[in-house]
Amino acid sequence: xxxxxxxxxxxxxxxxxxxxxxxxxxxxxxxxYWYKQSAKKPLELMFVYSLEERVENNSVPSRFSPECPNSxxxxxxxxxxxxxxSALYLCASSQVKNRGLTGELFFGEGSRLTVL
Amino acid sequence: xxxxxxxxxxxxxxxGAIASLNCTYSDRGSQSFFWxxxxxxxxxxxxxxxxxxxxxxxxxxxAQLNKASQYVSLLIRDSQPSDSATYLCAVxxxxxxxxxxxxxxxxxxxxxx
Numbered sequence: 001x002x003x004x005x006x007x008x009x010x011x012x013x014x015x016x017x018x019x020x021x022x023x024x025x026x027x028x029x030x031x032x033y034w035y036k037q038s039a040k041k042p043l044e045l046m047f048v049y050s051l052e053e054r055v056e057n058n059s060v061p062s063r064f065s066p067e068c069p070n071s072x073x074x075x076x077x078x079x080x081x082x083x084x085x086s087a088l089y090l091c092a093s094s095q096v097k098n099r100g101l102t103g104e105l106f107f108g109e110g111s112r113l114t115v116l
Numbered sequence: 117x118x119x120x121x122x123x124x125x126x127x128x129x130x131x132g133a134i135a136s137l138n139c140t141y142s143d144r145g146s147q148s149f150f151w152x153x154x155x156x157x158x159x160x161x162x163x164x165x166x167x168x169x170x171x172x173x174x175x176x177x178x179a180q181l182n183k184a185s186q187y188v189s190l191l192i193r194d195s196q197p198s199d200s201a202t203y204l205c206a207v208x209x210x211x212x213x214x215x216x217x218x219x220x221x222x223x224x225x226x227x228x229x
Contacts (some may be wrong), residue, residue, distance in 0.1 A: 040221065042118075055214070090160075102214075102215055106162070107159040
């Protein structure tokens with residue numbers, strides 16, 4: 001396995017379901033990210049983990065719950081989602097440099113989520 | 117004012133022409149600037165980054181940065197149909213404790229054969 005891998009690639013869930021998205025990076029990076037991509041909107045940064053510590057939480061609703069057990073794995077736990085949460089969820093990793101510069105982002109292929 | 121602004125396009129150019137993609141940003145303290153390419157149904161991939169004022173060339177791609185004008189551009193020479201994609205401008209913006217990467221909404225480029 002190389003790069004950043006995400007599973008599942010597609011997910012359909014009802015508003016009462018609980019599911020999780022998984023991301024794994026094989027690049028030796030020290031930071032991992034969740035982004036949300038909706039049609040015709042910029043990529044929205046949701047969460048950042050640097051050295052396994054959450055350093056960014058962009059006012060994301062509590063129905064999204066991230067987990068970073070180690071520097072290579074990142075999860076996004078989903079529960080009681082709304083139809084407007086349907087989007088492409090992208091995981092990325094990077095090597096954070098001096099002074100907190102995030103460096104180049106390497107993205108996974110994304111998890112396409114549909115909430116019915 | 118959006119933090120990173122791009123013309124959504126589509127920008128249509130004939131094969132072999134120069135495609136010029138533009139981006140402006142609001143935070144004067146921004147340090148690093150990136151261009152990502154995203155094909156339909158795929159994830160973004162980094163194609164260029166630039167940290168200093170001036171031009172940076174890599175093959176058919178040239179990134180240009182003007183910090184005084186808060187302006188970044190990407191030129192694609194000898195455009196090919198395979199260059200048809202959405203191009204995302206991204207900027208490292210200051211935040212407490214470091215920086216975070218902010219993306220523009222992207223410019224769709226269509227190269228006509």
